[in-house]
Amino acid sequence: MVVLREGMCPGLDEGLLRDLRAADVKTVEDLVSSDIEELAQKCSVSYKGLLAIRRVLLAQHTAFPVSGADLYEELLSSTAILSTGNPSLDKLLDSGLYTGEITELSGGPGSGKSQVCFGVAVHISYRLKQSVVYIDTTGGLAAGRLLQMLQAETSNTEEQMAALQRIHTFRLFDVYSLLDCLYSLRSGGLQQASVGGGSVKAVIVDSVSAVISPLLGGIQNEGMSLMIQVAGVLKTMAKDFNVAALVRVTQSLMCSALNARGISSVNPNPSQDTSSSYCFET
Amino acid sequence: MTESGAQLFARLEGRRCLKDIEPHLFPEDGGPDHGEVVELCGTEGTGEFTALEAPVCLNCTAHLEPVCVSGKTELLYHLLCRCVLPEAAGGLEVDVVFVDTDYSLDMLRLVSILDSRLSTALSTSSSSAGSEEAALRSCLSRLLVVHCSSSSQLLLTLHFLETSLSSRPSLALLLIDSISAFYWLDRCEGGASVAKQEEKLSKCAELLGRLLRDYRVTVFATCHAIRRSSSGPAPSGSYLCRPWQRLVTHRLLCSRQDPAENMAAAARGSREQRRRQVFIVRCTSSSSSSSSCSMKGFRSSSFCVTDGGVEFIGTSSSQDNEQSQ
């Protein structure tokens, strides 16, 4: 609920505000919902004046409808598909990660999820020469491993270093820090991260469940509410800034909140597989 | 407030009724009438489901999980397409407002469904690629999308939409995806008081009730299955506030067909068939407008999802009095 304040819109002065409060109209919602004719009489202001105030407040706080045709037009011009660097994974995802969308990655412990995240980050920064934001919430991000993957791509040290510089890392271990970071990125931080390289094309969160799961299952509603907020800010960031979001989760618990395309990696029984090497060549 | 002749016409006469929006779904002659509210719920997906597999490395595989776990979103797009498609392509040719509270509208998916419907319908008549593109644009121009990020914004937006409702007689459907999007946020912000927690959605429901009476549009709203901490998934929709529940006249419950059954089919079938997941949708309606006594209709239909959207497979219905349950 948005509280009515002096100077919110022309005509909403101290006196009127006091009268409105006396009539039990405290928020924008109250004013918009009430019968303007009746309210104008109570507050002894002109009906037209109050109607104008209502109109301005409504325009300030409503969400505006956009035509589907315009949305589609915009989408066609802005959507990009980012290859993950792994042909079979690309095939699975209809040629890669879509900007504006969230792709969810799940699987058991040690099933290769982080390796997929690393691979995508390296591919986008080195091959596509674009920036990546990598948010690590489990302490699993190893820059040494990223370097290893880059070394498999090129022996040119300068190119390796340039690619590493295009990967912006954040290490955050609780949900509030994650929200702080995501909201900051959303309100301009993404452009900052683009300076000195291509624009940010992907945001990788490895993993969301690590910071959410300590809050779920309690008696309080806070955990669910925070989870929805993480999902919400990721979705709007992906849409509005046209970046692809790759989100690692431990279980598909976020699925309904994220509305994401999900991939899950499966590790066959670890004790069964013997000598083979997992995509060291990326 | 004064009302122009056009507005009065829009309000009372001009709006198309959506009773025939999808005969597969609703009991005979039991589709949503003017001013009625349909709630679409899905059961939360459980269990593993392999749609497609690809090796990501030598000994690890990744599989793509289906976008829709219960088929709810696909069904929503199906209904949306039916509304905005031209009559020539089997549509109702009405305007739709899509209130996107989940930021989940997948425009690319919607367009691919529209595309496939249009090409099937227009292939009979001679048409060029250009006219198909134009037909698609005109479908999309019948759709208005509005994104809301909080329940107070939803309330104000509904107020704002009143103008559109009164001035566009062709606007027949209001889609809200989803009505439960702010449930947890509101609960969290409401503190310990249930009245506070439900205050905003109740106000939205009351306003919607008035808009439905005054402008006689039909509302479709989706509702997430909610995982309650201890008792498993809550019965769909029933956790939302009373004023909303009183508005709902039809309830569509989507679910995936028993995975075990499906697995057996998958083992026999080819990879292509394995993707054919069957969904079941069950309709319960308590229409009060059509008859004086409270009749309850049930209908259960199944559909599968193809690249071109929802395809219905079969239906079974019963229209009984309440005792049958």
Next chain:
Amino acid sequence: MLRPVSSLCLSPSVKLKLVRAGFQFTTDLLHLRPGQLSAEAGVSQQEALQVLQAASADAAGGGVTALELLQKEAELKSIVTFSSQLDEALGGGVPVGKTTEICGAPGAGKTQLCLQLAVDVQVPRCFGGVEGHVIYVDTEGSFLLQRVVDMAAAAVRHCSLLAEDEEQRVAMETFTVETILSNIFLVRCRDYVELLAELHLLADFLSARPKVRLLVVDSVAFPFRRLLDELSQRTRLLNGVAQHLITMATSQHIAVVITNQMTTRLRGGQSQLVPALGESWGHAPTIRLLLHWEGPRRLATIFKSPSHMDTTVQYQITADGFRDTEQPELPQSKRRQT
């Protein structure tokens, strides 16, 4: 998009007061002074100040590029295990700044390795060590002082044999069994409540003792055994513990070593020995090390790590501690995965 006040890191009661007073989004707060906010929302001046700071914080500047991260990683040393094969497999030893889990059945040598690490972390810098202190959280009562004394004496002997230059000889004067023992801070926790409390108090302890480089929790499974019936609560608490440990490892630059027990899991009619505490806990440690037997041989296997090959090495436990075997080398099986 506007940021809801409820997403800020503030106490629930303060957030509730803000929302009730009509401050729903952070933008509603930005133009306010603490005094105003305190009056309008009915919170204390102190709380109002915190609210305004939280609302205006910009976290996007907190990131570093992967290149800077690489440089930071290079500065952090690893703690040697005194088994050269295991050190090699781990890329130099147990890494500082990461969480490592040691799993194994009773008697596999988990505690032995922990004790060994508690001694090894203190090896002076001029010998290539970390020269740090230890916090040892003992939940099973398995900390054996005499074993530490033996291992410490062996480590001191080892280093004094290696001492060549003046710097190393000077360092040896303070690298004695007594100093080693005095730099191990032992904490005994009897149940999970004590463990959780201890972990929360640890931040203060660590800031008072900046030389701590190793935190051992032996074991994390034992204190939670009473919560077996309340799975969801146990999972939630354990997930909290995991995030807490990871935060400490990263922000304070300490190696976190935890031990875990093994449990039997039935899958498809076959029983299999897997680490306890379930799958969701399995995501928590960065590196998982399994100690197990194969006939008479003791084996250590790295089975989860983002930056190492999956490797199995043989080791033995002698009177001096955790060591390589002198036997011919085991054919190594290598595999890479997360």
